[in-house]
Amino acid sequence: MVPGVIAPPSQWYDLTAQYFERNGWPLGLLAVLTALLKAAVILAFIALNVLFLIWLERKVSAWIQNRLGPMRTGPWGLLQTLADALKLLLKEDVVPSAADRWVFAIAPIVTFTPAVLIFVVLPFSDRWIVQDLNIGILFVAAMTSMVVPSFLMAGWGSNNKWSVFGALRSAAQLVSYEVPLVLAAVAVVLLAGSLSLNDIVEAQRRSGWFILVQPLGFLVYYIAALAEANRAPFDLIEAESELVAGFNTEYSGIRWAIFFLAEYANLLSGSAIAATLFLGGWSGPWLPPVVWFLLKTYFLIFVAMWIRWTVPRIRVDQLMNLGWKVLLPLALVNLGITGIYVLVR
Amino acid sequence: MRTLTTMALALWNTLVGMGITIKNMLFRPRITLQYPDERPSLPIGSRGIPVLLSDEQGELKCVVCELCEKICPVHIIEIKWHRDDETRKKVLDEFNLDASRCMLCGLCAEVCPAEAIAMSDHYELASFDLPSLVYDKEKLQELGRPQKTPIVNFAIKTEG
Numbered sequence: 416m417v418p419g420v421i422a423p424p425s426q427w428y429d430l431t432a433q434y435f436e437r438n439g440w441p442l443g444l445l446a447v448l449t450a451l452l453k454a455a456v457i458l459a460f461i462a463l464n465v466l467f468l469i470w471l472e473r474k475v476s477a478w479i480q481n482r483l484g485p486m487r488t489g490p491w492g493l494l495q496t497l498a499d500a501l502k503l504l505l506k507e508d509v510v511p512s513a514a515d516r517w518v519f520a521i522a523p524i525v526t527f528t529p530a531v532l533i534f535v536v537l538p539f540s541d542r543w544i545v546q547d548l549n550i551g552i553l554f555v556a557a558m559t560s561m562v563v564p565s566f567l568m569a570g571w572g573s574n575n576k577w578s579v580f581g582a583l584r585s586a587a588q589l590v591s592y593e594v595p596l597v598l599a600a601v602a603v604v605l606l607a608g609s610l611s612l613n614d615i616v617e618a619q620r621r622s623g624w625f626i627l628v629q630p631l632g633f634l635v636y637y638i639a640a641l642a643e644a645n646r647a648p649f650d651l652i653e654a655e656s657e658l659v660a661g662f663n664t665e666y667s668g669i670r671w672a673i674f675f676l677a678e679y680a681n682l683l684s685g686s687a688i689a690a691t692l693f694l695g696g697w698s699g700p701w702l703p704p705v706v707w708f709l710l711k712t713y714f715l716i717f718v719a720m721w722i723r724w725t726v727p728r729i730r731v732d733q734l735m736n737l738g739w740k741v742l743l744p745l746a747l748v749n750l751g752i753t754g755i756y757v758l759v760r
Numbered sequence: 761m762r763t764l765t766t767m768a769l770a771l772w773n774t775l776v777g778m779g780i781t782i783k784n785m786l787f788r789p790r791i792t793l794q795y796p797d798e799r800p801s802l803p804i805g806s807r808g809i810p811v812l813l814s815d816e817q818g819e820l821k822c823v824v825c826e827l828c829e830k831i832c833p834v835h836i837i838e839i840k841w842h843r844d845d846e847t848r849k850k851v852l853d854e855f856n857l858d859a860s861r862c863m864l865c866g867l868c869a870e871v872c873p874a875e876a877i878a879m880s881d882h883y884e885l886a887s888f889d890l891p892s893l894v895y896d897k898e899k900l901q902e903l904g905r906p907q908k909t910p911i912v913n914f915a916i917k918t919e920g
Binding site: 477478481487721724740 | 778781784
């Protein structure tokens with residue numbers, strides 16, 4: 416049996432399993448088919464959301480600057496991203512002659528894979544989860560760290576000084592912000608008593624949202640998550656004004672599009688996990704769980720965009736100061752207080 | 761202690777900035793004009809290409825003094841005329857204006873003693889072939905006919 420079927424209620428799965436048994440087909444085949452179905456659903460979800468998110472980013476930036484944003488492709492410019500994606504698909508695949516061919520070619524895929532894998536443990540509702548791993552949040556932390564080697568591959572493989580600068584900055588930044596990120600998440604795990612994201616949501620249904628008891632933890636987590644997703648004000652990795660485009664300077668066409676896809680998939684998953692850990696995930700009254708989940712996720716995404724179009728990029732030294740001298744002590748204090756609270760409870 | 765103050769200040773400043781941006785997003789009007797669909801209402805006195813103006817009878821006001829042809833810094837006005845044998849008046853035969861080279865200086869309109877030429881609000885002159893940008897007498901008269909405003913700063917408006 417494959418637990419935690421996405422989308423169809425589990426009696427559908429049981430019926431299909433009975434059908435397979437009656438015909439003498441191996442149940443392993445059903446498991447593979449279910450996995451493929453889940454992967455297709457998740458990929459479609461990511462692709463649609465990224466298309467919408469890029470449009471939303473352009474709209475929010477335009478609204479904040481008293482502009483209209485894309486208006487001419489489809490109603491309110493909704494098809495703009497699709498048109499851009501088609502254009503990128505048709506572009507020539509340029510690989511610089513000095514580049515390390517294979518590393519250069521593989522880097523976008525290595526970036527995109529962990530971004531997709533995070534969605535494996537995301538609980539869209541009480542039932543809709545690809546696989547409710549009992550190490551859920553640890554898996555998320557591991558997958559977000561996987562971005563570092565892929566950025567290093569892209570930067571080093573491009574054989575271009577801007578790219579290497581971007582890659583080195585990404586290594587420094589992501590490693591620094593991984594620590595407070597995980598420490599803030601650990602405080603939540605202590606409260607919930609489980610690493611599984613679904614159990615964390617269940618714990619919040621019993622005790623109320625963790626943002627109420629963990630405001631400091633939420634702040635630390637959200638800032639660190641912004642840095643992990645390379646969002647402004649922490650977009651030093653791409654920093655157009657200094658590094659051209661950082662690690663993806665040499666990328667164009669569909670490979671660049673995959674980087675972009677991964678970036679917005681990371682924003683989506685980061686916000687979704689923040690919503691799951693601190694805002695009660697899919698739990699909420701009246702509306703169906705999926706709606707609550709998407710509402711909370713999109714609220715956090717909007718705040719991320721709002722921050723991006725408000726504050727300027729910070730310097731490298733400020734970035735390191737914030738990570739190691741502010742966020743890390745705050746996360747440790749928060750974790751200590753939470754630990755004591757859990758002990759005496 | 762200093763670190764704590766700095767942190768609190770940084771957070772506060774970010775929040776203030778976010779307040780400003782959300783105010784802009786929600787309450788300030790959009791300034792974008794969706795150009796081919798919406799057009800700017802040009803202020804009176806703005807300059808497009810010069811056009812010829814007509815009097816109440818629909819006749820050109822031009823007295824064929826040729827001052828505009830002489831003053832034009834880029835020599836794009838070409839005037840041909842003959843003298844009417846009976847009335848002994850100059851009669852305008854041709855008035856050609858090469859809009860592709862007009863620099864919209866407005867000197868022709870300034871120098872005109874009869875207020876017969878004025879800068880118009882025609883500014884969308886793009887064309888695929890150059891000769892079509894040489895406007896003749898009839899075209900210029902036609903452009904100047906729907907005059908909406910009196911001449912202000914040597915310019916008129918023909919629309920809205």
